[in-house]
Amino acid sequence: MSDLPALRQKIDSLDATLVNILNERARVSLDIGVAKRKDTQTDEKEEADVQVFRPGREQEIYKKLTRLNSGPLNDDSLQAIFREIMSASIALQKNVSIAYLGPPGTFSHQAAYKRLGDSVAYVPQKQIEGKVRAETYLPCIAIHKGLGQTQKWLSAHIPHAKRIPVKSTAEAAQKAALETGAAAVCSEICAELYGLDIVEANIEDLAANTTRFLLIGAASDSPSKDDHTLITFTVDHRQPGALCDGLKVFKDYGLNLFKIDSRPSGQRPWHYVFFVECSGHFENEDIKKALKDLEKFCLDIVVLGSFPNQRPE
Numbered sequence: 062m063s064d065l066p067a068l069r070q071k072i073d074s075l076d077a078t079l080v081n082i083l084n085e086r087a088r089v090s091l092d093i094g095v096a097k098r099k100d101t102q103t104d105e106k107e108e109a110d111v112q113v114f115r116p117g118r119e120q121e122i123y124k125k126l127t128r129l130n131s132g133p134l135n136d137d138s139l140q141a142i143f144r145e146i147m148s149a150s151i152a153l154q155k156n157v158s159i160a161y162l163g164p165p166g167t168f169s170h171q172a173a174y175k176r177l178g179d180s181v182a183y184v185p186q187k188q189i190e191g192k193v194r195a196e197t198y199l200p201c202i203a204i205h206k207g208l209g210q211t212q213k214w215l216s217a218h219i220p221h222a223k224r225i226p227v228k229s230t231a232e233a234a235q236k237a238a239l240e241t242g243a244a245a246v247c248s249e250i251c252a253e254l255y256g257l258d259i260v261e262a263n264i265e266d267l268a269a270n271t272t273r274f275l276l277i278g279a280a281s282d283s284p285s286k287d288d289h290t291l292i293t294f295t296v297d298h299r300q301p302g303a304l305c306d307g308l309k310v311f312k313d314y315g316l317n318l319f320k321i322d323s324r325p326s327g328q329r330p331w332h333y334v335f336f337v338e339c340s341g342h343f344e345n346e347d348i349k350k351a352l353k354d355l356e357k358f359c360l361d362i363v364v365l366g367s368f369p370n371q372r373p374e
């Protein structure tokens with residue numbers, strides 16, 4: 062007779078221990094939820110401002126897990142398990158819902174799910190204003206990014222395919238599933254979700270292509286050792302060198318710039334808002350001082366928020 066029954070008994074007893082420990086952890090997490098409310102809530106701030114999801118803390122936990130892990134579980138498996146433990150813990154602290162560009166299966170849905178796990182609610186939105194534009198072709202359907210990033214393959218293999226405008230790769234998959242002879246440029250998850258066969262995989266022009274998604278909430282996480290901050294500002298365009306003067310402030314305070322972008326301000330034609338992503342947290346002294354200096358050159362400044370740096374080293 063094999064050892065199977067005895068081994069199963071061992072697993073059952075370990076599971077019972079795990080359930081107890083997980084609930085002990087959950088109780089501490091509930092206390093943390095109470096502490097966060099105490100720290101956040103003032104007269105002006107309300108329940109909506111209580112930020113339970115703390116990416117900086119989670120990053121610390123993932124790092125600690127990797128240090129503690131001596132196997133046989135691999136780091137990815139352990140992280141996936143803890144993703145769900147922390148997801149459950151967030152849901153205990155507060156009802157969290159994440160809005161994403163629908164339909165289900167879009168990359169923004171996948172990105173949010175990867176960060177926040179199964180225990181929070183995901184709410185598809187028909188449109189994310191100003192952020193999504195699309196153009197696609199039949200029998201190939203895809204969002205413009207999907208098409209733009211697979212142009213070489215599409216031109217080489219289906220140059221005559223008509224392209225039909227849609228807002229997301231998930232919508233492309235949804236439509237392709239309803240249309241005989243149609244195909245979509247989409248993720249494997251969408252193929253599964255909408256019952257499509259994968260005709261060709263890895264058709265992107267650049268394998269290293271990545272898209273960054275931002276999780277936007279009412280409050281920022283507290284400072285970690287390695288944060289980035291997003292700031293928008295407008296300068297007086299009639300003043301030669303105003304942008305240059307503004308950007309020099311970041312240099313003066315040793316704040317590295319990772320991205321600078323401009324968008325029409327919407328106030329008047331040819332007037333732009335600059336978006337800057339710099340190192341540091343807005344609660345840090347150097348950023349506070351930099352912002353004070355920046356005021357000299359700007360018509361207005363908005364700090365959008367700070368977040369722990371997630372870029373791979």
Ligand SMILES: C=C(O[C@@H]1C=C(C(=O)O)C=C[C@H]1O)C(=O)O
Pocket residue numbers: 090093113114115116118119122146147148150151
């Ligand atoms: C428990 C906390 O809240 C959330 C849940 C976490 C967890 O379960 O470990 C970690 C960070 C937060 O996203 C916390 O802030 O410590």
